Amino acid sequence: MSLHDDAVLVLKGYAPEAAHGDQAELRQAYLDHLARHDDGMWKVCGAGHVTASALVIDPERGQVLLTLHRKLRMWLQMGGHCEPQDVGLEAAALREATEESGITGLTLLPGGPVRLDRHPIPSPCNWHLDVQYAALAPAGAAERISEESLELRWFGYEDVPGVADASVVRLLEATRSRL
Secondary structure, three states: OOHHHHHHHHHHHOOOOOOOHHHHHHHHHHHHHHHHOOOOOOOOOOOOEEEEEEEEEEOOOOEEEEEEEOOOOOEEOEEEEOOOOOOOHHHHHHHHHHHHHOOOOOEEOOOOOOEEEEEEEOOOOEEEEEEEEEEEOOOOOOOOOOOOEEEEEEEEHHHHHHHEOHHHHHHHHHHHHHO
């Protein structure tokens, strides 16, 4: 199965608790995008492309690990572009979270994606159609900064709204509702 086909299956199976509002609309927009663009998973698609991310969370400590993104200079969850070797969106999200956090042994929160978030990105990418997961950090996890980050830092749940944008806050809220 191709990554494109996997993404379609994941999105068709994505059923947020509130099957209305922006999540239902985004789900349909993502599916429409993939139906129109065979290259809709890749950076070369000028209309935008599907990306995968994961919020690294330590529920025992009530903290999340955010990256100060090198290019965007914003505190964000781990994530980014899908790669040809990714067998699916879950694999892409887990790979990105592991690469960017340096933490081995991450596991995705069961139940599939936590949220969808579409956001503009500087050209040539134009739009990211992000499929967002949550990754649970193992006990004693030690992070290690990657070249994509200026900094990695653990934040208490209550501190996230003060440092991150609304999309990260919504992702944290949705993740906490599933713990």
